[in-house]
Amino acid sequence: MGRLIRLDRTGHTTLAKWRTGDGSGEERAAAAFRAELERGMVASVSYDDGTAEVVRKLPLDAELVVLRRPIAGG
C-alpha cells in the first residue's frame, strides 16, 4: 500500500492511498501528486539507508511519498 502525504498545518494530510496494480487508485494518486507539484510542493521519498530523494513522478512502488514546501535561507 502506497501513501501520499502532505506536511501542512494539521501535521500531515493523507492525499491518496493506492495499491500496486490498482489502476484507478494509482491514477488518482498521480493526479493528486501532480496538482501538489504545480502548487510548488517538493516530493520526497525516504529510503531505509537514511537517504531521501526528490521525485517529479509518483513512484508507485514507494510506501510513503512526502510532499513538503521548499526551504530557504533565513
Add this chain to the structure above:
Amino acid sequence: MSAREATAPGRVANGLDEAARLYWREDASEATLRRDGRRWTAWTAWIVTVFCVPGVLLLAIEPLTFPVAAICFAHAWAIPRIQARRGARQVVPIGSERSATRRADAAGDPERVALGLLGDLVGHAQRDLLAATGLALERGRLGVWLIGEQGAILIRPGGRRVDCWCVRVAEQQQAPQQRRGSATPREELPAGDRVAHLLLALREDELGFAKVANLGFSGARWRVRQQLPAVSRPAVDAARAAAGR
C-alpha cells in the same frame, strides 16, 4: 524494481531545486566550509585584537585609564559571545522559547501528529534525543547535523568546530485566487513539521542544503553549546561523540 530505480528518470539530477535556483551562489563543499571556518576564526581574532591592543596600550601609558581599558576588554569578550549567541539562537529547538509550539494558536493535535511523523523519520536511535533536546541528529558527509525549526548546527568531523546555519521552510506560494483575497491566513506549520522539512531536504542533498542555508556562525563547539538552552546541550554532546568517531 525498487522505488529508487523506478523514480530514477524523474529525479532531480542536481539535487535540491532550491539550491539550483541560487545560481549566483557558490556551491558548498568541504573546501568552502573549511575556508569559511578560517575566515570566521580570523574575524574573531581580529575583533579580539582590535579591542585588546588599545586596552593594553592605555594601561601601559596611564594606569588610571583602566575604566576605558576595561570597556575595550569588555568589547573583546562580548562581541564574539554575541556572534556565537546569534548562531545558536538561529536553530530554535522544538519546545524552546521561540518554538512554534509556544505560539498562541499552536494546537495540540497537529503538534502530536507532526512529532509522530518526525519520530518515524529519525528512527528509533535518535527519537529519544529528539524528545529530550528538541533537536534532530543526522549524520552527513560534512559532519553531524543537529536540526531545529529554523536552522541547523553542523558539528564538523573531530567535533571541535561547529557551523550554525539559518534555514527555514519557505512561505507557501498562494494560488492567484487566494492572492486576491487578502484575508487568507498564512499557513503556520507545527514545530515537528518544520524540522521534518529541513531533515528531508538535508537527506535529499546535503551540499545543496548547505548552499541554500545561510552560515550565521562558525567557531568552537563550546561557544555555541553554552548559548543553547540547557535542555538542548546534550544534543551537542551526542553530535560531538558521533563526529569524533
